Amino acid sequence: MALLFKRGILSQLLLRGRQLTTKLSTKGMPEACLTCANESRYSGSWGYRRIHTSKFLSTTIELTYKRLPELKRGPYAEVTQKDIEYFETILGKGGVITDKDELEGYNIDWYKTCKGCSSVLLRPRTTEEVSKLLSYCNEQSLAVCPQGGNTGLVGGSVPVFDEIIMSTSLMNEVFDLDQMSGVLGCQAGCVLEVLEKYVGERNYMLPVDLGAKGSCQIGGIVSTNAGGLRLVRYGSLHGNVIGVEAVLPNGNIVDCMSHVRKDNTGYDLKQFFIGSEGTLGVVTKVALLCHPTPSAITVAFIACPTFEAVLKTFRSCREKLSEVLSAFEMMDGATMEAIEQNVSLRNPIGLSPFYVLIETVGSEQEHDEEKLASFLETAMENNIVTDGTMSSDPGHVRELWDVRERAAEALLHDGYVYSYDLSLPSKAYYHIVPVMKDRLGSKVKRCAGYGHVGDGNLHLNITTQDYDPEVIKLIEPFVYDWTTKNGGSISAEHGMGIKRCPYLSLAKSPNSIKLMKDLKALIDPKCILNPYKVFPYEVNSFSEF
């Protein structure tokens, strides 16, 4: 077990520079159904792994369109040999994949809940290639599904029917990092962890960090408006993305790749592409604002007896840690149980109904530890924190983060995950978990909640051995109605994809949806880009075929 905090002596220990932590058990890769032959995608930290060729998967995952009989294929052309030949003139034979086995991993999402039946994968390397390909597809009325690292959780990055998959994986050039402004320029297919290393070597850090960083790509992150683990400190991508280059469905390249931090010349078009899930354009380049590498990172992993105590801890944390607070992540007991059982990581502290990971990032180790110690001492005196471990050692910090970052993977090992990414006001934040537990009872294996308390963002995960249509009927639309009634958002950071899109009208007003549709019709009148996503299914009717 970890060393426990002892009331009163904590700050003294810290001031003497002692590390209050213990070694965690970090066994190797789990030998479960997640196959990953391609080692280059597994990059040391966990990362999401692409599902490449698992026959297990191909036989057990139902095609998305068969699961959604109300969804009809749009009036798109079907890919012909002539199309393939044209694509090969642009990309060469190596850039056009039609092998069924090789396509499998690109047709299935990471959660194994969505499966398309695309017969072509395109792998461009340049913006100009993307432009030529999209222009052709638009003329020929061929639907296209853009794909980055395919780590999305709402089925937005895989085809629904036979859409052509356009992967940005080979668009992975890093251009530069401006040492003065901290602006990084790169192609859309750069993997987050690669960028993290690149800027890290130049004394900068990225403003975004995700559990999926070993696979997810910056273009996909921007297109999803992914939030991640450090949003509470650095804010959303709408503020941190300085430039975007994107290709419209008609092949027009929209270059908003400014490298200056402030630019108020005309409409801020790059915002269109942040969070529109590849339905308005394919992001090809990104300029991202990075921050100087902090010289001190400290993590505390603590136990709270109730969710009310978690909230009190957050309020106190924000007040006392203020400028150094960089993450405040919550997990419940059910999540920790899954982590211990399914991915063989040990709980670093004692059993508790709630766990919180607090990270501070600053320029003076001693100052940060003093602040953290002072906060924890008060918190323990007030009985809102009952147990904890804390460290500034990079290895230990990594181990503590692993526990939090592997939560999604751990739950996935249960079999099938019904995953919901909700924004909720603090009063309602955790309440949905016991509500769902009561509603589902023994019909499910686990009902767990974890997430970014600092951003009001809860990841509700319900698991069963196999996909169960009866369970989903009990969950949806109940969970969306509940969230809306409680003043929340039905998709905090994962987007709408194919899973949430039927519920858009719960989230947005009719006038807003009309404006969204008008914009989509303006930019993509044939609706060739990532169809069936974001909007309710009937929106295909605006297609101008």
Next chain:
Amino acid sequence: MALLFKRGILSQLLLRGRQLTTKLSTKGMPEACLTCANESRYSGSWGYRRIHTSKFLSTTIELTYKRLPELKRGPYAEVTQKDIEYFETILGKGGVITDKDELEGYNIDWYKTCKGCSSVLLRPRTTEEVSKLLSYCNEQSLAVCPQGGNTGLVGGSVPVFDEIIMSTSLMNEVFDLDQMSGVLGCQAGCVLEVLEKYVGERNYMLPVDLGAKGSCQIGGIVSTNAGGLRLVRYGSLHGNVIGVEAVLPNGNIVDCMSHVRKDNTGYDLKQFFIGSEGTLGVVTKVALLCHPTPSAITVAFIACPTFEAVLKTFRSCREKLSEVLSAFEMMDGATMEAIEQNVSLRNPIGLSPFYVLIETVGSEQEHDEEKLASFLETAMENNIVTDGTMSSDPGHVRELWDVRERAAEALLHDGYVYSYDLSLPSKAYYHIVPVMKDRLGSKVKRCAGYGHVGDGNLHLNITTQDYDPEVIKLIEPFVYDWTTKNGGSISAEHGMGIKRCPYLSLAKSPNSIKLMKDLKALIDPKCILNPYKVFPYEVNSFSEF
């Protein structure tokens, strides 16, 4: 004179809690041409003052359209008595102003460089009133110029011809501040300083601060995407604005007033209205992310011998002050000279070619002072800082800020200001000032530069006694070409308005401008909202009359 920093003893002094500052001379309001009968608009700090009824002004400021003969009035209807009567049924007689004297201040911009000839001012109080008014104006083809605090610097908030002025001044209700999330909800007409006081009383601070805070309104700030003094710490409004409600030209209300921090349901429409300068919709409500009030604010006002030293100071500052750095503002000697001569504030330190105001904001006074002292000691040892004063006393902090915040006003007192708001890479940042000095020589009174080094944002101000068409020909388009060639942006934070719009093609690619025009035509097909702004003049041709 202020106490000077003495090498070596600085940190000792700080650790003993001594304030290294001196009283500044803060004489009362200057008795110059800026008249301000309406005391309620002057709110203690400087603030920009509205020009109400000055006869001096009305006789000396030329009408904008007369100064721009190439600009033609769009094919809009003219306001009739019938229209006035309709407006009165919506707003009552008090909400419809037609008195010429009263209209004067609303027709002229703060810089006294633009003047419209509107004959009607509408003052709605509710979103529904704005909706009815816009719907009517759209049907009748009446052009509308939305106006907030009218503190913009590019002529974006005053009419060019006879557009109806729609002021949000009476839409000044503050709804609430969520104590947990820090999200503030309010109407668009709330004055920044009023909001600052409101959230301050609830232990929060706003993420944006402007010199014009005594008059500027949150709706106008959002519509301009104003940057301001603390962007270096809290980021841009694209990240800090959580919700927007806006009314489209056809009267449709688009409600994106989410109060949750993360919401990825559909396109992020609120981004459309941030920085589009009232050409896509009238912002009626705003939800803004606020931050817990810091318990410690410290300001250092320092002298640097060269601009190279300013840059080195910034790099060192960002590294050593990191998480507590909240402002890094530069002024050159010419700016300080104007401040001393024109607004009777005393230079708090000795004469120097460059001055920098550094602000730290944190949760532990002692920690922040230690960091600042350590940074300054090294900086003085390295001869990049030669002189300085520093304080944590709120009154002294305010006085030091006043010197920086009154720079724009001080220069305006010279007579006429040719003001440019440029984003530039660090190498080119200040170089434009000596370039312009050489180019203009004795034809101008002053050529001064100040701004937000931390954001790469320079305010270049050239002054003459009176407006001189020969001088402007020497400045424009030279300054825009130079900025573009040096990788900068011709409008960092003030927008395009009427002054910058002819140069949009220098700033953005043809495909980007096409997409902007398409969006404008989609949302405002009759181009009734703030015409002649943002786009080059010929864009009126897309009007569908």
